[in-house]
Structure formats: structure tokens, C-alpha cells
Amino acid sequence: MSIGFEIDERVADVARRTTDFVRDVVIAEERACDGNVHDGPEPLRRRLQEAARGAGVFAPHVAAGWGGLGMDLCGQAVVFEAAGYSLLGPLALNCAAPDEGNMHLLEKVATEEQKERYLRPLAAGTARSCFAMTEPAPGAGSDPRALATTATRIAGGWRVDGRKWFISGADGAAFAICMARTSGSPGDPGGATMFLVDADNPGMKIVRNIETLDQGLFGGHSEVLFEGCEVPDDAVLGEVDEGFAYAQVRLAPARMTHCMRWLGVARRAQDIALERAAHRSAFGRPLAELGMVQQMLADSEIDIETGRAILWRSCWELDQGRPAAQHTSIAKTYVSEAVNRVVDRAVQVCGALGISADAPLSRLYREVRPFRIYDGPSETHRWAIAKRAVRAARERGAAR
Known part of the structure; x- marks a missing residue:
């Protein structure tokens, strides 16, 4: 290799x-x-x-x-x-996000007619989109198998019914890619289907825009109601009952692109901290010459470089078409937490300046905290990482 x-x-x-x-x-x-x-x-x-x-x-x-x-x-x-x-x-x-991940999904799964109708304007920036999977409890969240939204066959198409929430970018989106259950019950591992739903469909309504800690995602996060939402057969994205498999086509690369973007935020926070440490003096010396500040700066450099290394490894595996679930989970968990640590240290190095509006760090701090929850919370990824590691150990033991 x-x-x-x-x-x-x-x-x-x-x-x-x-x-x-x-x-x-x-x-x-x-x-x-x-x-x-x-x-x-x-x-x-x-x-x-x-x-x-x-x-x-x-x-x-x-x-x-x-x-x-x-x-x-x-x-x-x-x-x-x-x-x-x-x-x-x-x-x-x-x-x-979410347009970047939706473009990737449409390129991989959509028919040529669907690509012309949905991918082309999305790629050109003349339209926006959203991905409607997450639901209020007890529906789909960190466990997508809890999917409760249903799609029922009707003459010439489907009727979608369910409530979604925290749907990023829904306000102003031209269309949604909606996950709905076409077979089975909540908790079953299969039976989901993706549907392309135009925003002007009378059965799709934005209930409210949710106030959140972060404010940097265009269009925010919305609660969306699908009620008697009728769509034709050609609104099905991919094959019926294969939605969970297609979600993995989208989610694994999307987790990595989240990491890419947030590493940029970490680099900016670290640059601000370095600039402050180099030019701000305390106790007769620049901050950069104080041991505890040096440790914070060094730890942030370590976090950024380590996060980038596991990210690049995961991207290489995905580009090669190799199984990458383990490394993408490790990368998402590590980078999301490392970025939080880097921004937090930068705030600490900058002191009062760091929590003021005179520097962008307080804004960055608000933005990065949700990353430990988006695209799977750290706890869910750790559970999956451990599960795969134990399974691999058992398989090695059985092969001896």
C-alpha cells in the first residue's frame, strides 16, 4: 500500500x-x-x-x-x-453543507433526467437543497434505523408523511432529498427510500426555523412537515428500499468534507493565537516565551497536523474505493474534537480579547461546538469504532 x-x-x-x-x-x-x-x-x-x-x-x-x-x-x-x-x-x-453532499449523491445515484433537473442548477449555484432525514425523538437521529416518516404507494407515485427537524438549509432550498420508510417499521435496518421533493410541493411545509448555537450555515436549520406530500414515481432517487445504502454513499464523504472545512477554522484560530502570543507581553516577556502558552500552541499544532493526517488517509481510502468506514469514523471523531480544542486554546491564549467581539474567536467557538454532534455524535462513532475493532479481533482469532 x-x-x-x-x-x-x-x-x-x-x-x-x-x-x-x-x-x-x-x-x-x-x-x-x-x-x-x-x-x-x-x-x-x-x-x-x-x-x-x-x-x-x-x-x-x-x-x-x-x-x-x-x-x-x-x-x-x-x-x-x-x-x-x-x-x-x-x-x-x-x-x-448540505449542498456539497447532495451534489455527490446526485452524481452517484440520480438518473440522467434527475441530474439535469436537480444537479445542474445545484452545481451552478442557481439553486440550493436540503437533506431531510433527521426527525424529532423517537424518530431517526444518530440511529437512522429509527426512521418513522413513511411513503405509501398511490396511483402514479407516493404519498410522504412525517415530521423532520434540524434540516440544514431547508429555508430557501429549491428541493429536498427526503428519507422515508417504504417498508418495515422503525428500528428495522432496511426499508428506506430517498425521494426528490420540490419545495413548492403543497405537502411540504417549513414549520419553523430553529434557533441554534451556530449561525454560519446558510439558511439555518428548520423543522419540516411532510403531510399528504404526493410525488410521482420519477421522484424516487435510486431504488426503492435502498435509501440507507445510498445514505452511506453520501455520509462517509460528507463527514470528511466537514472535517476539511473545520480544519480551516482551526488553522485560523491557531494563527490568531500565534499572532497574539508573538506580540502580547505579560510579566516582562512575550506570551510566546511562557511555558504554559507554548504548551497550548504546541498541542494545537499537534491536533491540526494529526487531524489532517487521518483525514488524508481516509480520503485516500475512499478515492481508492476501499472500505473506509473505520477510518472515516476515527477521522470524524478526532477532527471534531481536535478543532474544538484548538479554538478553545486560542480563546485562552487571547484572554479577554478572545471572548470579545473584537476578535472572531468567540464566533468560531460557537460554530465549532455543534460539529461534535453533526454527522454522528462522537459517542456513536466511538461505539461503531469499538464494534468494528472487536469484530476484527474475533475474526483474527477464528483464523488462527
């Missing part, structure tokens, strides 16, 4: 241009709105994406045939981290 750490020159060039673009254009826009885009200001999104096109960094993850730069996950890891240096960088490049 050969894993290289060389960065392709084309990827490096896009990453350099992304770094410059974020520094020169995006951060100013982030400061102007204080990173709060829950209300979905369309003029801001379109302005940023048009600027990203002009800089040649738009849609690095999308295949060239759909208007993107066609990078694999290893390439995306470099560019997405550069974009993530600002909370609005991924939005500008059109590689923010």
Missing part, C-alpha cells in the same frame, strides 16, 4: 488561489455580517459565488461536465481546508 503526501500542482494552485480569495474577499464579507447567514441573504451568496467563479475556484468538487473542477477527495481536502479559513469560504466556493 502506497500513500503519498505530495500535493498535485493543479490542486496546490487552486488552494493558493483559494487562500488569496478568502483573505482578500471573503473574510471582509464575514466580518460585515458577523458570520450569521441563518437568514439566507441571497445577494450575499450570489455575490460571493460570482467572485469565486472569477477567481477560478468555484465548485472544486463537481465533475467538469457539470461545471466544476473535478477534484477527488484528496484534492478537495487541500482546497476545502483553505476555503474553511473563513466561515463563508465554503459557501463562496459552493462546497458548503
Whole structure:
């Protein structure tokens, strides 16, 4: 097995241009709105994406045939981290959640007609989308098998009924990819199907936008009601009853792209801490010469580099088509917690400045905390990691 750490020159060039673009254009826009885009200001999104096109960094993850730069996950890891240096960088490049994950899913699963109708405008940035799977308790959450939303056959199609919540980007989305149970009961491991539901469908309604700790996801997080929501047969994405399998097509890479973007946030927080430590003096010496501050700076460098290493390993496995569930779970767990540690240390190094609005750290702090819950909480991933490790140990023992 050969894993290289060389960065392709084309990827490096896009990453350099992304770094410059974020520094020169995006951060100013982030400061102007204080990173709060829950209300979905369309003029801001379109302005940023048009600027990203002009800089040649738009849609690095999308295949060239759909208007993107066609990078694999290893390439995306470099560019997405550069974009993530600002909370609005991924939005500008059109590689923010949930649209980025939905583009990947549509490329892999959709029919050609569905790609033209849904993927093309999504890839071009002329439309947004959401992924409607999570439900209020006792429905689907960290355990997707608890899926309670149902889809019932009717003449010429299906009727979807159920309540979803914490549906990111639903407010203003042109369509939803909705997970509904077409067979079995909540708790069963199969029986889910994905449906493409246009936002103007009278059976799909946004009940409310949920106030949350984070404010940097465009369109926020919504509670969505599907009630007598009728869709035609050609609204089925993929095959009936195969929704859980397709969810894995989306979720494993999406967990890694989350890690990419958040590593950019960690790098920004660390840069702020380094700048403060180098120029702020206390007790007659720069902070950077005080042992406890040095330990915090060093630990953050270790967290960033270690997180990047396991992320790149996981991306390489996915690009190679290898089974990557274990490493993607490890990467998601480690990076989500490491990013929180890095931002927390940066706040501590900066002291009162760190918790003030004069520096962006308090804003970053709010944004990164939910990452330990999104796309599977750390506890769920640890359970899965241990389960796989024990199974592998038993298989090795049986083979002796």
C-alpha cells in the first residue's frame, strides 16, 4: 500500500488561489455580517459565488461536465481546508453543507433526467437543497434505523408523511432529498427510500426555523412537515428500499468534507493565537516565551497536523474505493474534537480579547461546538469504532 503526501500542482494552485480569495474577499464579507447567514441573504451568496467563479475556484468538487473542477477527495481536502479559513469560504466556493453532499449523491445515484433537473442548477449555484432525514425523538437521529416518516404507494407515485427537524438549509432550498420508510417499521435496518421533493410541493411545509448555537450555515436549520406530500414515481432517487445504502454513499464523504472545512477554522484560530502570543507581553516577556502558552500552541499544532493526517488517509481510502468506514469514523471523531480544542486554546491564549467581539474567536467557538454532534455524535462513532475493532479481533482469532 502506497500513500503519498505530495500535493498535485493543479490542486496546490487552486488552494493558493483559494487562500488569496478568502483573505482578500471573503473574510471582509464575514466580518460585515458577523458570520450569521441563518437568514439566507441571497445577494450575499450570489455575490460571493460570482467572485469565486472569477477567481477560478468555484465548485472544486463537481465533475467538469457539470461545471466544476473535478477534484477527488484528496484534492478537495487541500482546497476545502483553505476555503474553511473563513466561515463563508465554503459557501463562496459552493462546497458548503448540505449542498456539497447532495451534489455527490446526485452524481452517484440520480438518473440522467434527475441530474439535469436537480444537479445542474445545484452545481451552478442557481439553486440550493436540503437533506431531510433527521426527525424529532423517537424518530431517526444518530440511529437512522429509527426512521418513522413513511411513503405509501398511490396511483402514479407516493404519498410522504412525517415530521423532520434540524434540516440544514431547508429555508430557501429549491428541493429536498427526503428519507422515508417504504417498508418495515422503525428500528428495522432496511426499508428506506430517498425521494426528490420540490419545495413548492403543497405537502411540504417549513414549520419553523430553529434557533441554534451556530449561525454560519446558510439558511439555518428548520423543522419540516411532510403531510399528504404526493410525488410521482420519477421522484424516487435510486431504488426503492435502498435509501440507507445510498445514505452511506453520501455520509462517509460528507463527514470528511466537514472535517476539511473545520480544519480551516482551526488553522485560523491557531494563527490568531500565534499572532497574539508573538506580540502580547505579560510579566516582562512575550506570551510566546511562557511555558504554559507554548504548551497550548504546541498541542494545537499537534491536533491540526494529526487531524489532517487521518483525514488524508481516509480520503485516500475512499478515492481508492476501499472500505473506509473505520477510518472515516476515527477521522470524524478526532477532527471534531481536535478543532474544538484548538479554538478553545486560542480563546485562552487571547484572554479577554478572545471572548470579545473584537476578535472572531468567540464566533468560531460557537460554530465549532455543534460539529461534535453533526454527522454522528462522537459517542456513536466511538461505539461503531469499538464494534468494528472487536469484530476484527474475533475474526483474527477464528483464523488462527
